[in-house]
Amino acid sequence: MAAATTKTRVRHPVFARIYPRVNRFAEAHGATEHRRELLADATGCVVEVGAGGGATFRHYPPQVSRVIAVEPEPRLRRLARLVSAEAPVPVEVRAGQAEELPLADGSADGVVVSLVLCSLADVPRALAEARRVLRPGGSLYFYEHVRSTHARLARKQRLLDRVWPLFAGGCRLTRDSEQAVIDAGFSIQRVRRFDFVINGRTTPSSPCVIGVGRKP
Numbered sequence: 001m002a003a004a005t006t007k008t009r010v011r012h013p014v015f016a017r018i019y020p021r022v023n024r025f026a027e028a029h030g031a032t033e034h035r036r037e038l039l040a041d042a043t044g045c046v047v048e049v050g051a052g053g054g055a056t057f058r059h060y061p062p063q064v065s066r067v068i069a070v071e072p073e074p075r076l077r078r079l080a081r082l083v084s085a086e087a088p089v090p091v092e093v094r095a096g097q098a099e100e101l102p103l104a105d106g107s108a109d110g111v112v113v114s115l116v117l118c119s120l121a122d123v124p125r126a127l128a129e130a131r132r133v134l135r136p137g138g139s140l141y142f143y144e145h146v147r148s149t150h151a152r153l154a155r156k157q158r159l160l161d162r163v164w165p166l167f168a169g170g171c172r173l174t175r176d177s178e179q180a181v182i183d184a185g186f187s188i189q190r191v192r193r194f195d196f197v198i199n200g201r202t203t204p205s206s207p208c209v210i211g212v213g214r215k216p
């Protein structure tokens with residue numbers, strides 16, 4: 001486990017009530033397919049960081065032998081535990097934070113972050129933790145909304161970021177999560193950038209990335 005301890009507690013009671021509904025809406029408009037794409041090649045023992053209410057659990061493919069899901073927010077963690085009973089693979093839900101994962105070095109074949117890097121206080125530290133718990137050659141699977149490459153939308157995201165985190169559980173719109181994964185020392189194996197357009201509308205969180213990074 002990481003040497004330093006993280007004192008920050010993650011509690012977003014209002015967001016935790018609303019998020020499952022927001023997620024169901026997103027899944028009905030394409031996020032289900034995104035989650036399947038994210039997890040298609042996952043295999044062996046997988047650590048899911050910031051699992052929320054367990055929305056990814058039902059999408060793990062049979063070649064995944066076990067999922068250890070880490071979620072710091074108490075209400076979402078309770079929901080994840082309920083949902084884990086219905087998962088097609090064994091899922092254990094643990095309390096913990098991305099910056100200090102409750103797992104041994106090199107113990108995972110894969111780490112999953114799904115719409116999580118946007119919400120973390122310390123992304124480099126969290127990705128260093130993901131690297132630590134992965135075995136050499138292990139994979140980081142990431143699905144994130146990111147900063148737009150279009151100047152106009154990027155400007156809108158920057159402005160919105162002044163208030164957005166207050167309503168969205170600390171989420172920020174302006175992160176370049178693919179670059180953060182590269183900066184953390186992962187080599188990108190595959191990546192797809194796209195706009196998640198819902199009912200023909202581009203939203204501030206439309207620019208997305210789904211990819212896999214490999215630990216050397």
Ligand SMILES: C[S@@+](CC[C@H](N)C(=O)[O-])C[C@H]1O[C@@H](n2cnc3c(N)ncnc32)[C@H](O)[C@@H]1O
Nearest residue numbers: 010050051052055073076097098114115116119
């Ligand atoms: C937008 S939700 C995504 C939930 C889920 N991964 C999904 O795909 O639906 C962001 C999640 O990140 C979690 N989170 C926030 N800060 C965290 C931290 N420091 N460590 C781990 N998870 C964190 C939140 O509690 C929440 O469950």
